[in-house]
Amino acid sequence: MHADELSWGHGPRVFEMFLEPTCPYSVRAFNKMDALLALAGADKVTVKLRLQSQPWHMYSGVVMRCVLAASTLPAGREAAKKVLAAVGAHREEFEFEAHARGPNMDATPRQIIARIEEYSGLALAEAFDVKELQAAIKWHAKYARQNGIHVSPTFMIDGLIQFEMSSGDPVESWAERLL
Template sequence: MNATTTLHGAPLEWGHGPRVFEVFLEPTCPFSVKAFNKLEALLDHVGEEKVTVKIRLQSQPWHLFSGVIVRYILAASTLPEGKAAAWKVMKAVGDHREEFEFTDHCRGPNMDATPHQIMQRIERYSGVNVDEPFARAELQQLIKWHCKYARQNGIHVSPTFMVNGLVQPDLGSGDDISVWAERILA
């Protein structure tokens, strides 16, 4: 990829079924991480031919490195590995979330971390380098799309779940995947 190539992010979608389960996640939120870690099992349980799982990134300002991490994930989606690279980044951040988050959202060792150091940590844990696409201004269009989509659907916090375009306020990250599956297949 070079600066003259148009930047395209792979849709963060898994499965190919007619039922759509959208999950709005903030990558360092413990509840979002809990939900993210259930998505593969959900796809196995429901079946990729019955459901399409779509991850929507919900950057939240109280997670102070949220914007940097969301940008990193979307930059990863522009690589040749596309959504697989983005998944690896989300998994790495979730598996090591304390290294990307502030104590009580306002203090702790990450007060001395720079965005560049956060990016280096993500690359070290995920093995995904996004230096080139991360620095491209047009990546903002992908970021803005996720923000606009969430706002248009009244999404303000993570995780939030939608089934076939309808917000499900009573679903949560603590639910067993069988609860999610029942709602998806209803």
């Protein structure tokens, strides 16, 4: 089992985004990734996605494990990107109303996995169940803790947290900071 690194571009400037897949602000940041690479140049910037579980997003762990399970499939990081896009496009189906109520109170982890499979078009249940996937999950958690990351989205450029950056910033502002 090998989980692909969630990395796009190959430039010397490294832009890391710590995201929780069901967080609306993380979804907004994720949706800017391709535009950022196009604007800044994939030869100048490397974008790395780091997963940051948030306990108030009740299915965070299940959804994150699905993203990483997708990264072990033959399409690797592109499959993981597809899962992130699918979850972001149907965010309410993976989240609780006001973080504590609503129809997802009756959803099981198997149902959440099935929804992600349906929206992404990927078979994830088998990869989700692979014991070794736990190492990738723990790596993301440990890496975030070692860098002082506690919430999502958080942004780092070349290893330094960018406290003033926001998912609400225009892509042009992100590109300016990187170039």
